[in-house]
Amino acid sequence: xxxxxxxxxxxxxDVRRLPKGPAVLLFEREDGKGWNLPGxxxxxxxxxxQAIRREIREETGLRPRWLQRVPRTFEKNEGRMVxxxxxxxxxxxxxxxxxxxxxxxxxxxxxxxxPPIVALxxxxxxxxxxxxxxxxxxxxxxMRASLEAVGRPSVSKRLTTEQKTLASLGQMLAVVxxxxxxxxxxxxxxxxxxVDFDTAVIVPSLWGVVRSDVYRRLRFLKVEVSTAxxxxxxxxxxxxxxxxxxxxxxxxxRYNPSLVYGVDLKGSLPIVASSTRRxxxxxxxxAVVVLLDNRTVCRRQLVRSLTxxxxxxxxxKMIHGAGNALTYLACxxxxxxxxxxxxxxxxxxxxxxxxxxNSAPLRNWLRRGAVEVDxxxxxRLMRWYESLTALVLFGDEHRRQYQRAVKVFAxx
Numbered sequence: 001x002x003x004x005x006x007x008x009x010x011x012x013x014d015v016r017r018l019p020k021g022p023a024v025l026l027f028e029r030e031d032g033k034g035w036n037l038p039g040x041x042x043x044x045x046x047x048x049x050q051a052i053r054r055e056i057r058e059e060t061g062l063r064p065r066w067l068q069r070v071p072r073t074f075e076k077n078e079g080r081m082v083x084x085x086x087x088x089x090x091x092x093x094x095x096x097x098x099x100x101x102x103x104x105x106x107x108x109x110x111x112x113x114x115p116p117i118v119a120l121x122x123x124x125x126x127x128x129x130x131x132x133x134x135x136x137x138x139x140x141x142x143m144r145a146s147l148e149a150v151g152r153p154s155v156s157k158r159l160t161t162e163q164k165t166l167a168s169l170g171q172m173l174a175v176v177x178x179x180x181x182x183x184x185x186x187x188x189x190x191x192x193x194x195v196d197f198d199t200a201v202i203v204p205s206l207w208g209v210v211r212s213d214v215y216r217r218l219r220f221l222k223v224e225v226s227t228a229x230x231x232x233x234x235x236x237x238x239x240x241x242x243x244x245x246x247x248x249x250x251x252x253x254r255y256n257p258s259l260v261y262g263v264d265l266k267g268s269l270p271i272v273a274s275s276t277r278r279x280x281x282x283x284x285x286x287a288v289v290v291l292l293d294n295r296t297v298c299r300r301q302l303v304r305s306l307t308x309x310x311x312x313x314x315x316x317k318m319i320h321g322a323g324n325a326l327t328y329l330a331c332x333x334x335x336x337x338x339x340x341x342x343x344x345x346x347x348x349x350x351x352x353x354x355x356x357x358n359s360a361p362l363r364n365w366l367r368r369g370a371v372e373v374d375x376x377x378x379x380r381l382m383r384w385y386e387s388l389t390a391l392v393l394f395g396d397e398h399r400r401q402y403q404r405a406v407k408v409f410a411x412x
Contacts (some may be wrong), residue, residue: 009086010052011039012067013137014093021110022138025097026117027059028105034118035109036130037137039086052089060106061098067091068227070140072216072375074129076122088133090140111138122411139213140220165197168229170265178203178217180240183269185262196232200250200259200269205239207394208295209386209401212379218303219375237299241393243270246279247288249296287328291321291389298385302378311372318381319366322359323347325392329354355391357402361410380408 014025026035038059042051049067056064067089076084097106109115111134119128166184173182181202188197203214218235225233242248249255256274281289294317301314323341330337339350344366348359362384373381387405390398 007084008042008048008051009039009084010042010048010055010089011037011086011133012052012056012064012089012091012093013037013133013141014062014091015137015141016108018108018110020113022141023108023110024134024137024141025060025093026107026109026115026134027097027099027103028107028115029118030102030104034130035107035115036118037088037133048087052087056091056093059100059102060093061100062093062095065092065094070136070220072136072219074125074133075374075376076129086129086133088137090137111135136216139217165229165231166263166265169197169199169225169233172225172228173201173266176217176221178214178221179266180204181267181269182265183259183262184265185258189261189263196234198234198236199265200236200238200262202240202243202267202269203237205241205386207390207398208239208241209383209390210237210239210299212383215299215302215379215382222303235300235303236296237303238296242292245288245292246274246277247281247285248292251277252289252293282331284328284331287324287331288393291324291328291392294318294321294324295385295389298382302375302382306373306375306378308372311374311378314378315373315381318385319344320347321385321388322351325388326350326354328392351388355399355402356396357391357399357406359406361408362406365409365412377412380405380412383408 015022016025017023024037027038028035038056039052040055040059042048043054046054048069052067053064056062068091070088070090072088074086074088076086099106107115114131114134117128117134118130121128125132169182169184173179179201182199183201184197184199186196186198201218203210203218215237218237222233222235225231238248238250242250245251250259250269250271251274253274256271259269259271260273262269298314298317301310306314320341323339323343326338326347327341338354339346341347345363348363348366351357352359384402384405387398387402391402
């Protein structure tokens with residue numbers, strides 16, 4: 001998808017805790033199009049921070065005590081062209097709101113009591129982009145408040161810097177419901193002064209399929225924790241289905257030893273040394289290893305970052321899912337390969353015949369030549385891949401879920 005040229009916009013969300021719950025400051029537009037967050041377009045030569053400070057001053061008369069950008073962008077599309085990209089900032093605005101020529105009212109509103117907002121529904125934003133930004137702002141503010149409420153732990157001065165960091169991580173993750181189990185691992189546990197902290201986390205799922213909002217919150221959590229502790233906090237999401245499956249990355253000898261010698265930060269990761277299990281893997285099992293390993297690699301990249309180069313790698317691993325699933329099926333049956341995994345469209349057609357599904361919306365999207373994906377499209381690809389894996393490994397009862405995951409590509 002082409003992202004240039006595109007206009008850029010910046011919006012500010014001041015979220016406060018009111019008696020009825022968290023609420024965000026909105027202004028009613030003078031043109032009658034509804035209520036909106038304060039913000040506007042980035043002018044030529046402006047940086048994002050400079051622009052949001054100017055917009056806040058011009059539209060509200062308030063002064064930002066602090067501002068922090070939310071790690072998500074909000075795009076408007078015309079066909080395959082992104083025409084407008086919005087950046088959202090959380091902040092605390094000091095002073096008394098003032099109206100200007102563009103607004104006729106202001107107020108604090110929670111998600112359940114929103115006034116008529118600027119709403120231009122699209123496939124990506126069924127309730128409009130403004131609603132998506134407001135929802136993201138409220139969720140992000142709650143996450144930030146939870147982390148700030150925990151703060152840095154009171155730990156002994158005799159602990160090393162690394163031990164203090166781990167204690168802080170544990171206390172922060174304790175209040176995050178999207179993280180069920182967390183274990184730190186890797187060289188940071190043994191290297192004095194380390195700033196790179198890898199953490200394997202078990203997140204809520206249903207048969208290995210994770211809700212998109214969980215990935216959004218993990219992405220925000222990574223930024224929040226990294227900023228709060230001054231480290232590079234790297235989250236590696238896993239799901240409960242992996243714990244009992246020896247073909248999953250949790251049991252891979254490339255990864256398992258570091259996890260076994262890791263440190264639990266939340267709950268307890270129930271794995272042991274794979275070297276003690278004496279398992280014999282078939283060719284079909286090795287094909288499953290590929291499917292699950294690619295899933296984990298892409299989960300990690302999804303919550304970390306998606307530069308153009310990273311998005312191409314993410315796309316490549318995701319879109320080979322159908323071909324890799326067919327390789328598994330051939331190995332399972334002891335038959336000739338059904339197709340080459342490199343034939344992306346052909347693999348999807350054969351996959352449909354073998355599993356009784358219809359991937360036409362995804363095939364049509366692929367024919368348009370998409371190779372770089374933004375975060376929201378990456379979420380759709382992840383949902384599709386996880387649904388494909390559930391169908392292949394857990395049976396036909398996941399066929400309907402697969403169809404729902406494919407259908408969303410018809411809107412791209």
